[in-house]
Amino acid sequence: MKAALLQLNVGDDPAANLVQTSALLGAAVDAGAQFVLSPEVTNCISTRRDRQQEVLQDEASDITLAGLRAQAAARGIWLLIGSLAVKTDDADGRFANRQFLIGPDGDIRARYDKIHMFDVQIGEGETYRESAGYRPGTRAVVADMPGFRLGMATCYDMRFGHLSRALVQAGAQVLVYPSAFSPVTGAAHWHSLLRARAIESGAWVLAPAQTGTHPATSGSQRSTYGHSLVVDPWGDVVVDAGAEPGFSVFDLDISKVTDARRRIPALENAREFDGP
Numbered sequence: 001m002k003a004a005l006l007q008l009n010v011g012d013d014p015a016a017n018l019v020q021t022s023a024l025l026g027a028a029v030d031a032g033a034q035f036v037l038s039p040e041v042t043n044c045i046s047t048r049r050d051r052q053q054e055v056l057q058d059e060a061s062d063i064t065l066a067g068l069r070a071q072a073a074a075r076g077i078w079l080l081i082g083s084l085a086v087k088t089d090d091a092d093g094r095f096a097n098r099q100f101l102i103g104p105d106g107d108i109r110a111r112y113d114k115i116h117m118f119d120v121q122i123g124e125g126e127t128y129r130e131s132a133g134y135r136p137g138t139r140a141v142v143a144d145m146p147g148f149r150l151g152m153a154t155c156y157d158m159r160f161g162h163l164s165r166a167l168v169q170a171g172a173q174v175l176v177y178p179s180a181f182s183p184v185t186g187a188a189h190w191h192s193l194l195r196a197r198a199i200e201s202g203a204w205v206l207a208p209a210q211t212g213t214h215p216a217t218s219g220s221q222r223s224t225y226g227h228s229l230v231v232d233p234w235g236d237v238v239v240d241a242g243a244e245p246g247f248s249v250f251d252l253d254i255s256k257v258t259d260a261r262r263r264i265p266a267l268e269n270a271r272e273f274d275g276p
């Protein structure tokens with residue numbers, strides 16, 4: 001199956017972001033992609049909670065979800081929306097950071113709410129507290145596509161190897177990590193973490209990413225690392241999209257999962273143990 005990662009530079013205006021995403025999606029499909037993946041928070045990046053409250057909706061009214069579902073149906077493709085920030089019934093008014101798998105009929109086939117919240121102090125004044133704005137998910141999700149099973153995880157989730165292990169033990173052959181990674185931690189950890197997840201799992205790792213300095217009509221601008229990555233089940237980097245927005249088409253060959261797991265049967269060799 002031919003697949004494509006979209007690398008986006010979204011701002012805090014969902015309508016403008018949808019125009020950007022739609023154009024790249026169309027170009028990727030024209031280039032032959034039957035499965036397209038977009039990054040974390042495809043609908044909006046903002047450092048301001050009040051701006052998010054103003055421009056974002058719940059799932060039923062989200063313009064990005066409606067627009068992209070219609071395009072998936074019109075073009076007959078599978079679409080993984082890396083995530084949307086959507087309003088929930090959370091008592092504290094927090095959003096969900098929710099992935100959607102859309103089928104070629106435009107129907108929602110699976111949803112996943114990001115489990116691990118990026119609550120960190122990287123240093124030099126750079127602090128993130130994702131759990132202030134987002135309600136974490138509590139359930140790991142796999143979903144079936146034609147010929148393979150997808151394991152869904154988002155961005156910071158890639159640092160928690162027991163989540164990817166649970167997904168591959170549930171049959172996942174393709175792990176997705178749509179992201180909006182910080183530039184500092186991206187330079188330090190991005191490639192190593194994603195290659196490790198692919199190698200220890202014998203699985204494809206697909207990580208569409210946000211990139212660059214994100215335009216903001218209000219509040220401070222945020223920057224992300226880019227470098228959307230495809231790692232094959234042996235750990236080789238097949239796509240590194242660099243810093244510019246765009247799309248990258250690649251061949252998602254599931255037989256490579258079987259090959260990698262035959263050479264290193266780590267899933268079969270795994271053992272239960274006592275202690276420490």
Ligand SMILES: O=C(O)CNC(=O)[C@H](CS)NC(=O)CCC(=O)C(=O)O
Nearest residue numbers: 041118128130155156180181182185
């Ligand atoms: O804030 C939003 O609107 C959406 N959420 C994100 O962009 C999240 C939390 S700030 N980003 C990450 O998890 C980056 C993780 C990362 O950079 C690392 O693990 O090093």
